[in-house]
Amino acid sequence: MIRRHQALRVSDAPRLESYPHPYPEGWYRLAASSELRRGGVRYIECLGGQFVLWREEDGDAVHVMDASCPHLGANLALGRVRADCIECPFHLWRFTGSGRVARIPYSDRLPQRTAARSYPVRELHGQIFFYHASDDTTRNDPAQPPYDLPKIPELDDGRLAYRGQHDEGRVGMHIIEFVENVADTAHFQPLHGQFRIPWTRIPVPGVETIHSPQWMPDQEQSWAMHLVDDVALKVLGRRLERPLALAHVSFWGPGSVMTFRIRLPGLGEVFLFQTHLPVSPLEQQVDFRWYADRGMPRLLVRCVVGGWISQWREDVEIWGSKIYRSRPLLARDDGPIHTMRRWYRQFLPDERSEDTQSRMHSAQEPAERRETESPIGAATLGGNADRR
Ligand code: FES
Ligand SMILES: [Fe+2]
Structure with missing residues (x-):
């Protein structure tokens, strides 16, 4: 018999075939700011591409470019930063952060057009993000990403203080999961109903977690959606009156950058970033970084974060061997899965239509409800689970 916490070994092929595009368009975290010193260069493979991440020598500006030199293809990550340029190791051409050729040591006739492809970059709250669209270079215009990441004022003004980070490494899952x-509200109780010792899989006997999840797309920013969940405890069958935590989770884009506000009534607030970077179609690099009210005991903060990570690992165990059902058989009381899938289409290179593109640019309308069938959101088969 296979126990649930043992990972199954399953073939990738049928899984890969079942999922939507593995590299949706959006903002992705590439590194912590502290991992890239002035003049530093890093090579990163992700999202089906090869990138070089570098920081200018005499400023703080960070740049992301395709790693292959536009001249004869050497890997720029083997090169060096020279002032505000990156120098290729092969023939020593230099490129600015916007991809222009700034110097060719053996020629004074420089190509005028932008040569190396560069991407929009943001350095925010101790992390470096870039905007990636796999299919269309104009959508990678560094000056005009289709939407931006949120600034969190409490992190800037110091009300919430940095308290830690955690590198979960590579996790076997598709980014849509x-x-x-x-939106799959029906899984909360069966999968996450057991209270566990934070950071572990060890259940606390007699203690259950009661969830009240509610999913909603953002009404003003079409690329955002939210989940609110009031979490209560049941001890030896009796529900405690006081809620354990009130969680508000926000998704900024296609499951790549998430923020959590977890409020413990009477104790304070924890703010958590969770980021997913696809390193292959079924594998994500996952990182966490958190902040909290200054007065909250650090151990308590660590328990709150670890409590969430324990729950999330319960999901990971399922995600690592499942397929994606484009036509799921749903029950009447399943969550709004099709509505969520329609929302998600705006990020898919092979699904994006003109209206979703203009929505992302105009930021006026919430995700529209479209009835067309597609690999990501097909007709409901099992009743009105997507009530609207
Ligand atoms: S390959 Fe980069 S300068 Fe020639
Ligand atoms: Fe879950």
Whole structure:
């Protein structure tokens, strides 16, 4: 018999075939700011591409470019930063952060057009993000990403203080799974109903967690959606009156950048970033970084974060061997899975239509409800689970 916490070994092929595009368009975290010193260069493979991440020598500006030199293809990550340029190791051409050729040591006739492809970059709250669209270079215009990441004032003004980070490493899952997870409200109780010792899989006997999840797309920013969940405890069958935590999870884009506000009534607030970066179609690099009210005991903060990570690992165990059902058989009381899938289409290179593109640019309308069938959101088969 296979126990649930043992990972199954399953073939990738049928899984890969079942999922939507593995590299949706959006903002992705590439590194912590502290990992890239002035003049530093890093090579990163992700999202089906090869990138070089570098920081200018005499400023703080960070740049992301395709790693292959436009001249004869050497890997720029083997090169050096020279002032505000990166120098290729092969023939020593230099490129600015916007991809222009700034110097060719053996020629004074420089190509005028932008040569190396560069991407929009943001350095925010101790992390470096870039905007990636796999299909269309104009959508990678560094000056005009289709939407931006949120600034969190409490992190800037110091009300919430930095308290830690955690590198979960590479996790076997498709990037859509965490997004689906929040609309799939029916899994909360069966999968996350057991209270566990934070950071572990060890259940606390007699203590259950009661969830009240609610999913909603953002009404003003079409690329955002939210989940609110009031969490209560049941001890030896009796529900405690006081809620344990009130969680508000926000998705900024296609499941790549998530923020959590977890409020413990009477004790304070924890703010958590969770980021997913696809390193292959079924594998994500996952990182956490958190902040909290200054007065909250650090151990308590660590328990709150670890409590969430324990729950999330319960999902990971399922995600690592499942397929994606484009035509799921749903029950009447399943969550709004099709609505969520329609929302998600705006990020898919092979699904994006003109109206979703203009929505992302105009930021006026919430995700529209379209009835067309597609690999990501097909007709409801099992009743009105997507009530609207
Ligand atoms: S390959 Fe980069 S300068 Fe020639
Ligand atoms: Fe879950």
